[in-house]
Every structure is written in C-alpha cells, then in structure tokens.
Amino acid sequence: MTTTPATDAPANSVPSGAGSLGLLQGTALYIAAVLGTGILVLPGLAAAAAGPASLLAVLIVFVLSIPLAGTFAALAARYPDPGGVASYVRTALGQTWARMTGYWFFFGVGFGAPVVAMLGAEYVVAIIGADPGTVPAVALLILVPPFVSNYLGVRVSGAVQLVLTGALLVIVIGVVTVAFPAADPANFHPFLPNGWTGVGAAVSLFVWAFAGWEVGTHIAGEFRNPRRVIPAATAIALVVVGAAYLALQYVTVAVLGGAAGSGAVPLLALVAQSPGGVGPVSVAVIAAIVALGVLNVYLGAFAKLGASLGRDGDLPRWLARGVETGGVPRRSLTLVAVLTGGYFTIMVTQHLPLSAFILIHTSSMVAIYALGMIAAVRLLDRYSLGWWLAVVSVFLTGALLVLAGPNLLVPAALALVAVVIGQVKRHGRRSARSRLATR
Numbered sequence: 310m311t312t313t314p315a316t317d318a319p320a321n322s323v324p325s326g327a328g329s330l331g332l333l334q335g336t337a338l339y340i341a342a343v344l345g346t347g348i349l350v351l352p353g354l355a356a357a358a359a360g361p362a363s364l365l366a367v368l369i370v371f372v373l374s375i376p377l378a379g380t381f382a383a384l385a386a387r388y389p390d391p392g393g394v395a396s397y398v399r400t401a402l403g404q405t406w407a408r409m410t411g412y413w414f415f416f417g418v419g420f421g422a423p424v425v426a427m428l429g430a431e432y433v434v435a436i437i438g439a440d441p442g443t444v445p446a447v448a449l450l451i452l453v454p455p456f457v458s459n460y461l462g463v464r465v466s467g468a469v470q471l472v473l474t475g476a477l478l479v480i481v482i483g484v485v486t487v488a489f490p491a492a493d494p495a496n497f498h499p500f501l502p503n504g505w506t507g508v509g510a511a512v513s514l515f516v517w518a519f520a521g522w523e524v525g526t527h528i529a530g531e532f533r534n535p536r537r538v539i540p541a542a543t544a545i546a547l548v549v550v551g552a553a554y555l556a557l558q559y560v561t562v563a564v565l566g567g568a569a570g571s572g573a574v575p576l577l578a579l580v581a582q583s584p585g586g587v588g589p590v591s592v593a594v595i596a597a598i599v600a601l602g603v604l605n606v607y608l609g610a611f612a613k614l615g616a617s618l619g620r621d622g623d624l625p626r627w628l629a630r631g632v633e634t635g636g637v638p639r640r641s642l643t644l645v646a647v648l649t650g651g652y653f654t655i656m657v658t659q660h661l662p663l664s665a666f667i668l669i670h671t672s673s674m675v676a677i678y679a680l681g682m683i684a685a686v687r688l689l690d691r692y693s694l695g696w697w698l699a700v701v702s703v704f705l706t707g708a709l710l711v712l713a714g715p716n717l718l719v720p721a722a723l724a725l726v727a728v729v730i731g732q733v734k735r736h737g738r739r740s741a742r743s744r745l746a747t748r
Contacts, residue, residue, distance in 0.1 A: 330532045332541055337475070339546035341602035342521035344553060348481065349432055349596060352554075352561040355515060359507035360562070361497040366511030367558045371551040373705060376698040377678065378522040380685050382543035383695030385526040388688070389535040393526035393614060394681040399621070401684035408623045408727040410680050413720050414523075415614050415624075417673025419645070420666045422607060423653040426451045427663060429600025436596075445657045451597065452653075455604035456646055459612060462637040476598050478549070485556045492563035515554070520674055521606075523681065531635070608645060615641030623730070672716035673723075679706040 330338070355363035384397055395414065399407030430447035434440075439447075501507070522543065532538045612631075616638035619628030624644075631638030656666060685699035710717070 335542035342606045355511040359511040360502040363511045370515040376701040379698040381522045382540045386536045386539040397684040401687040405731045409724045412723040413673045421670035422649045429596045432596035488560040496566035611645045612638040612642035668716045672713045675709045676720040
C-alpha cells in the first residue's frame with residue numbers, strides 16, 4: 310500500500326460555501342448525531358457500573374471528545390467534501406487507505422442503522438405494553454420517515470432535523486425538570502462504590518455517547534459558509550451534548566440511586582415523577598424522536614459517502630449522481646436502503662442481539678477515527694490549533710483501538726476487501742496498457 314504526499318485539498322472536493330445549511334440546522338444535525346440513542350440507555354448503564362462516580366465518567370469523556378470534535382471541525386471547514394474522512398485519508402495516505410475508510414463507514418458503521426430503529430422500537434413497545442413480537446414492525450415504521458426525508462433532499466432533511474432536535478432538547482429539559490425535585494443527596498454516598506474500575510467501565514460506555522462528530526464531514530459542502538459555521542456548530546453542540554448528559558446522569562443517580570441500572574427503561578422511572586401518569590407516553594415520544602433524529606442524520610451521510618465512493622471509483626460509478634453540492638444522491642440512498650434492509654433481515658431472522666451489531670458499528674468507527682486523525686496531522690497547518698488537536702487525538706484513538714481488540718474483525722475483513730479491489734484495479738490497468746502497447 311503506497312502513500313501520496315499531502316496536497317492543499319482532497320481530490321474532487323466540492324466548492325465551499327454553496328450549500329443551504331446555516332448555523333441552526335448545522336447545530337441541530339451535530340446534536341442529533343452525537344446525543345443520539347445514548348440518552349435512552351446510557352445513564353442507567355453507567356450508574357450501574359460506577360454509581361455516583363458515573364458523573365466523573367461523563368465529564369472525562371466530554372473533555373476527551375473536545376480534541377476529536379475540534380479536529381473533525383477543522384477538517385470539514387477546510388475541506389468540505391462529501392467523501393468526508395475517506396477523502397482526507399486519500400489525500401494524506403493514498404487511495405487504498407481511503408478505500409478502507411470509505412468501506413468502514415459505508416458498510417461497517419451502517420450496521421448501526423437497524424440497531425437505532427430496533428432500540429427505539431423496543432422502548433416504545435415496552436412502554437406502551439404492546440406485544441414484543443411487534444418490535445420489528447415498529448422498527449420498520451421508524452426507518453421509513455428518515456429515508457423519505459433524505460430522498461426529498463438536504464433542505465427538507467435539515468428542516469426536519471431542526472424540528473426533531475428542538476423537540477428532543479425540550480423533552481430532555483422536561484425530564485430533568487420533572488425529576489429534579491425528587492433528588493436525594495443520600496444517593497451520592499458512597500461516591501465510588503465500584504472503585505475506579507467502575508469509572509473506567511462507565512467511560513467505555515460513554516465513548517459511544519460522544520461519537521458522531523465525523524458525520525458533519527460528509528455534508529460539509531451543504532453548509533453556506535463551512536469555515537465559519539462548522540466550528541461554531543461543533544462548539545455549540547459540544548456544550549449542549551455535554552450539559553444534557555451531565556444533567557441526565559445527575560438526576561438518574563440522584564433520583565434512582567442504586568436502582569438506576571436495574572431496569573431497561575431508566576427514563577421511564579424518571580418521568581414517572583410527573584403528575585397525571587404521562588410518564589410512559591413521554592418516554593415513548595423520546596424514543597421515537599431520538600431514533601428518527603439519529604437516522605435522519607446518518608442516512609444522509611451514508612448516501613453522500615456512497616455517491617462520493619462511486620465518483621472515486623471505489624463503488625460503481627452510476628452511484629455518483631447527486632454527489633455535487635445541493636444534489637440528492639437518490640441512487641446511493643437506494644443502496645443504503647437495500648443494505649439497511651439486509652442487515653435488519655439478518656438481525657431479525659437470525660435472532661441476533663443488538664450488541665453484536667453495536668460492536669461492529671463502534672469498532673468500525675474507531676478504525677475510521679484512527680486513520681482520520683493521522684490524515685489530519687498531515688493535512689492541517691503544522692502547529693495550528695487544529696493540528697495540535699489532531700496530535701492529541703491520534704493518541705486517544707490509539708488507546709481506543711487497543712480497547713476494541715477482537716471486535717476489529719469486521720473492519721479487518723473490509724480492509725482486506727479494499728486491498729484486493731485495489732490489486733484487481735491495478736492489474737486491470739496494467740493489462741489495458743499491455744494490450745494498447747501490442748497494437
């Protein structure tokens with residue numbers, strides 16, 4: 310695998326400043342991508358792992374996420390290309406590494422789409438008391454609106470996301486407000502019931518919660534002024550997401566105490582403090598809004614990436630339509646729908662646990678982050694703020710790779726496919742040149 314020297318911009322990058330997304334819509338997209346489904350389960354799981362010290366875990370991961378988010382913001386602002394991290398890696402490290410990165414996101418991270426739908430569906434079904442056998446049907450219903458929104462284009466999708474994120478934040482604030490009066494200071498003693506090992510486990514859980522900053526790199530060209538809007542949207546989203554998780558973690562521990570991790574739906578126990586018995590309805594709304602918002606963001610990113618992979622020859626070139634700024638990559642989105650349907654079918658028919666798909670998703674993300682941060686060190690101006698953030702992030706992602714361990718099997722298989730395809734393409738080019746030479 311060869312590398313090429315860094316250049317001023319990724320190949321085939323789109324012109325900046327020609328998109329339609331402003332600060333409000335961009336911030337909404339980032340918040341939805343990062344806040345995501347974690348609010349449904351992570352506060353309870355982290356409290357079970359670390360007790361009151363789970364607050365420290367949230368704070369630690371929030372601080373660690375700053376350099377990673379800042380690096381992606383610097384890359385997206387300077388190089389607004391729908392290929393996102395794959396384009397940065399292509400410029401800094403070469404075509405083979407870029408193909409790996411693209412495949413990890415398009416095929417590996419894509420395993421998370423049916424997980425989001427199923428998680429939202431399980432929450433809704435459990436809370437309203439429906440037959441558990443209806444979970445797959447509800448999950449399919451959750452998948453439909455985000456696909457329709459993205460088929461209509463980023464202008465519609467961005468507006469929808471703004472509404473969904475606004476509703477999500479209102480509900481989070483409502484949950485915290487309703488539960489706060491029931492807080493009991495006694496629930497914070499002992500503060501470290503499971504020692505620092507428990508805090509480490511909670512940190513590992515919340516890495517999932519603060520992932521998602523790379524999504525904006527795929528739609529950076531859709532911003533009106535990427536260099537100004539993307540860093541501002543990232544900064545606002547960092548503060549909002551950090552505050553939301555800290556607030557939720559506080560009330561989860563303060564209100565539920567040792568019972569925080571005992572149930573599958575900890576938010577239900579929190580909103581049950583509200584009068585009138587509206588708790589279950591509120592939590593069902595939360596689950597639906599979160600799932601719809603996350604899917605709306607990621608499906609758009611997958612579609613743009615697929616189109617860019619077609620443009621660059623790493624997928625069939627007919628997928629490239631819609632890769633341009635303002636374009637709607639409907640062909641690529643159709644392929645995303647087929648892949649999501651396939652993953653969903655495998656999950657349901659084989660009765661596979663969500664955790665198996667989550668591990669594929671997260672290990673692929675870690676691999677993408679590692680190469681993306683190495684590329685950032687080569688691409689960004691040396692000794693600039695973005696460059697220093699990238700240097701720090703290289704060490705952070707290296708530690709995450711070690712933690713991923715055997716879960717890197719699927720990314721390794723996709724990397725092998727990328728290498729084989731590269732060899733086949735090179736052989737084809739050599740054969741074509743040989744035939745021309747003999748004529």
